[in-house]
Amino acid sequence: MCADVTADYSNTVFLPETEFPMRAGLPAREPDWLARWEQIGVYDRLREKQGRVPFILHDGPPYANGHLHIGHALNKILKDMVVRSQQMMGRDARYVPGWDCHGLPIEWKIEEQYRAKGLNKDDVNVVAFRQECRKFAEGWIDVQRSEFKRLGVTGKWEKPYLTMDYHAEAVIADEFMKFVTNGSLYQGSKPVMWSPVEKTALAEAEIEYHDHTSHTIWVRFKPHSVPQTNDIDLRTHEDLRNAAVVIWTTTPWTIPQNRAIAFNPTIEYGLYEVVEAADNSTAKVGELIVLANKLAESVMSAAKVTQFAKRRDVPAIQLEQMNFSHPYRGIEGGNGEWDYNVPMIAGDHVTDDAGTGFVHTAPSHGDDDYQMGLKFQLPMTYNVEADGSYRADLPLFGGQFIIGADGKEGAANVSNIKALHAQGALLAKGKVKHSYPHSWRSKAPVIYRNTPQWFVAIDKPLDDGMSTYGDTIRKRALNSINQLVTWTPIAGRNRLHSMIEARPDWVLSRQRAWGVPLTCFTKVGAKPTDADFILRNAEVNARIKAAFEADGADVWYVQGFKEKVLQGIVDPSQYNQVFDVLDVWFDSGSTHAFVLRDREDGSADGIADLYLEGTDQHRGWFHSSMLQACGTKGRAPYRGVLTHGFTLDEKGMKMSKSIGNTVAPEEVIKEYGADILRLWVAQSDYTVDLRIGKEILKGVADSYRRLRNTMRFLLGNLAGFTDAEKVAPADMPELEQWVLHRLAELDGEVRKGYAAYDFQGVFQKLFTFATTDLSAIYFDIRKDCLYCDPADALRRRAARTVLDIVFHRLTTWLAPVLVFTMEEVWLCRFPGEGSSVHLLDMPETPAEWLNPALAAKWEGIRVARRVVTGALEVQRTAKVIGASLEAAPVVHVADTAILSALKSLDFAELCITSDLQLTADPEPAEAFRLPDTPGIGVVFERAMGEKCQRCWRILPDVGSHKHPGTCQRCNDALG
Structure with a gap:
């Protein structure tokens, strides 16, 4: 029928x-859900759930000075996924967002505004200036908070932590004063990374490296004297008497500060004679030069020496007994400034990989040089001012800039090259392109400059009752890294460990205005090495903290504050007030104290379960938090550290506004919605650098x-x-x-x-x-x-x-x-x-x-089903059938276990066919097979019968029931 x-x-x-709806319309609809969550108080309602173990992800504070970039989005979305997943797995996952508010970037912006108005920052009341900085930060906090919330990030947004809150400033000062009390704080004069543009010392975390073209010079140092009584009498070596030792440097401006020449006794040196030189060479035929044997050819080539001969090897013992004249000794107009001897000193840092095998040593302008200066008691010089110029009274070069206010090279390098040439000391010159430190804010080159700064000694034993993990900050940090912290990925552990292991003392002071001051006083007339140089008094410290708590750190700059806190304890006239401000990394490194320890939604033990930031924070926030807490808590302030990579464009290139390959979060949200941005994060391997761009986002949107x-x-x-x-x-x-x-x-x-x-x-x-x-x-x-x-x-x-x-x-x-x-x-x-x-x-x-x-059984069923669907797809592509229900294939199965599994259920139903036959007979030649599934073959057959008008299956019984055009199942369903 x-x-x-x-x-x-x-x-x-x-x-x-x-x-x-099929179409999400996320850009238009997401703000409504944000408003709804705020209205029903989702975050606070979660906090009401009782009996849960807290999970604390402590927010690394972004800087409040601009719109968010894609790296911010990656970071905050990762944090949000951590917090939400931990909460939904049964923890009390709290998240307090925070902001870094002090520091140079904001101060620099206010200075720019002043300069545009023709004002000089130094002529403005410091408290008024600081208030301008505070207002600037407040404005950007509001902007960034809105942008972060738009990403769907949950948290205590109405009560974030700010490093410029009065309580935060009080705690930062108090944490600093713990270093004052435990004796690890000291004032030292040593070379630090210095920004002439910003006129302040910089931390390693504030440095980035860019290609830079530097002058290179090869300089002769001529012997001044030989010892009169020694085991080896150099007077018998007339050739050395007349030989010059040559140094190589990329910082000609440091030559006026030279105090020694370093060599390495393990290097093989030789005495070389110039036989022939080009007309434009400064080398003289017959001239004798001492060089590392491995480097002699490269030096002679730079000096345009066309032929030279080695006279003999020079034993290290002969070198270390020599004294040299400074190249500017006796220079016209020098006024005797450089009429001193330059000793030869032995140092392990000297290599024969490049240069000459000898290192020009200026203790005021490099860490290796400084360490050598300490070891050999070399004099320190103070020739370079805060603005990157030589001191005004320096002969010949006074007032000349190394780096100018515009970040460009001044006259100092060229002036020194000319002076060396005039003195007959310049053997060769050139230029080299190399990786050089720059300020990450001004993007200008920095210099090493000797200046009095405040340091925390990380190797000084501390008698503070917290020696469980070591008696020094370095030992505590290394023990925390090795024993107390879980690292994701593990490479983060190795990176921070090597940094902590090799780092010098921590420079805390900055010569700026917007920040928490170094709340300490020094005794008038005392030397930094004197035991009573720094005032250590618990009552004074308590007064300072209370004043900051009430009125903020601005009170430090109010006239009479020194007298107010010292009166009745010591004579205020006998103490100087320090006006440097703390490195902002100390601010953020102290956040564990005023967030994890002090807030009601903090951590019971003041330790976070997780710190999560980019890989650059191994030298930044992870690092400073570790040092700070190890000095005041005895251990790291975190149990876990997660690091993510940087964001790159689709080609793997670093994003740059000038190139035009940046991807702004707001643009992605405008086109796709924040959930697509979040899905991009979830689909990416965050442990390496992440790529993003139009094509990648299209793929994410498709998923x-x-x-x-x-x-x-x-x-x-x-x-x-x-x-x-x-x-x-x-x-x-x-x-x-x-x-x-x-x-x-x-x-x-x-x-x-x-x-x-x-x-x-x-x-x-x-x-x-x-x-x-x-x-x-x-x-x-x-x-x-x-x-x-x-x-x-x-x-x-x-x-x-x-x-x-x-x-x-x-x-x-x-x-x-x-x-x-x-x-x-x-x-x-x-x-x-x-x-x-x-x-x-x-x-x-x-x-x-x-x-x-059951799973094993169904694995076999799925394999067989895949062969059937493959066979039907061939017929559909050939337009033999339009739908799988038109088929009734014969399935040949050699494996008896799979065949038995298929017979135990309605395999036609699983294959969405109207009928299906299973057989153990060998598959015929025309059977469809898949290469990776031997033993299963499918022979296509059409389904017999009519099409059910309700379920569309083709069955022999269709049309033989009460309801027209139905199969038995559909007829029964209709009643």
Whole structure:
């Protein structure tokens, strides 16, 4: 009997019903969810949950001086995913955002504003100037807070921490005064990285390296005298009497500060004679020069010497007994400034890899040089001023700039080269392009400059009762790194360890105005080495802290403050007040004290579970926090450290406004929405540098759409679902039990992944599950029963029960990543006034759902299904069939276990065919096979019968039932 093709059963099937749109419209809709979360107080409601173990991610403070860049977005999104995932796994995950407010970048901006108005910062009252800086920071905090919130980042936004809050300034000062009290603070005069443009010392973390072209010079130092009584009498070596030792340097401006020549006794040196030289060479035929043997040829080439001869080797013992004249000795107009001897000294830092084998040593302008100066008691010089110029009264060069206020090279280098040439000391000159330190703010080159600064001694034994992990700051830091901190990735541990192991004392002082002052006093007339040079008095310290708590650090600059805090304790006239400000890294390094220790939402022991920043913070915040806390707490202020890479463009190039390859977070949000930016973070390996650009974002958006379709299917097929429909797992068909098994597997993997901060791994597993296990297999198979089975059919109820179980897990598992989308998904089902997916925990998943035997069986079933779908796709491509329901293939299976598994269920249903035959007969030659699945062959056959007008299956019984054009199943469903 033919089917009645006019029958319309469309209103009898359970088609998906949902208001969840296919198009997300995230840019327009996300702000509404942000407003809703704020209105219902999601963050504070989570804090009300009792009995939870706290998880504290301490926020590394961004600097409050500009709009966010993509690196900020990466950092804050990672932090948010950590906090949200920990919260949903049962912790009390608190997040207090913070800002770094003091320091040079803000001060520099205010100075620029002053200069534009024709004002001089030094003519303005310092308190008034500091207030301008404070207002500037406040403005940018408001801007950045809004931008961070737009990324979907949760936290205590209405009460962040600011390093310029009065309490914060009081604590920073108090933490500094602990170093005053424990004796690790000292004033020393040593070379530090100095910015002539910004007129202040800089920390290593404030330095970045760029290519720079420097002058290079080879300079003769001629012997001044030889010892009269020695084991080896140099008077017998007339050739050495007349020989010059040559040094090589890329800083000609340091020559006036030369105090020694360093050599290495392990290097082989020789005495060389110039035989022939080019006309434009400064070398003279017959001239004798001492050089490292390995470098003689390169030096002679630079000096345009066309022929030279080695006379003999020069033993180290002969070199170390020699004295030389400074190249400017006796120079006209020198006024005797350089009429002194220059000794030869031995140093391990000298190599014969480059140069001459001899190192020009100016203790005031380099760390190696300074250390040699200490060892050999060389004089320090103070020839260079704060603005990068020579002191005005320096003969010949007074007032000349090394680096000018504009960051460009001054006259000092060229003037020295000319003076050396006039003295006959210049053997050769040139230029070299090399990596050179620059200020990361002004982008101008820096110099090493000797200047009195305040330091914390990191190797001085501390008698402070906190020696569990060592008696010095360095030992405590290294022990913390090795024993107390978990590193993600582990390479971070090695990087910070090597930095702490090799670092010098910590320079704390800056010669600026906007910051927390070094709250200490020095005794008039005392030397820095005197025991009573620094005033150490607990009552004075307490007064300072109380004053800062009440009125902020500005009070330090108010007339009469010194007298106020010292009166009645010591004679104020006997003490000088220090007006340098603290390195801002000390500010941020102290945040553990006024955030983790002092806030009610801080940590009980003042230690964070996690610090999370970019890899540059191994020399920045991770580093300074470690040093600061080891001096005042005895250990690191964190239990875990996570570091991420930098952001690059799609080609792997560093982003630059001048190149035009930057990707602004606000532009991504405007086009795609913040969830796409968050998904980009989750899909990336953050342990290395991350690439982003238009094509990458298109790929991310495509992944998002596929995932959104999965969630839409769930919502559409759960319409009207109630608890009364639920089926116990034991009563479910095998297919549903297999999905439950996969959920149980995933539950462990997701929790393990989130605990390890492996967001990429978590998302990849969930995405594969959603798009393959669910969309491509389970949903594909179960669409028929969901649409066409009777409402009370066990199979349909079981499927809907599983969809409900999947829904609750996918929404909560993905909520830390796709904060807006999962909220939308949740509210489509549960739209209550105070409802939010972010108020939930990830549901517990019963371990008994795990069924390895069933999973193994279904692995074989899936393999066989893949061969069948492959065979049907060939027929569909050839337009033999339009849909798989037109097929009734014959499946040949050689493996008896797989064949038995396939026969135990309705394999036609799984393959979405109208019929299917299983056989153990050998597969015929024409059978379709897949290369990686031997033993399974598929022969295509058409389904026999008519097409059911309700479910579209082609079956022999269609048209033989009460309802026209239906199969038995659909006829029964219609009643």
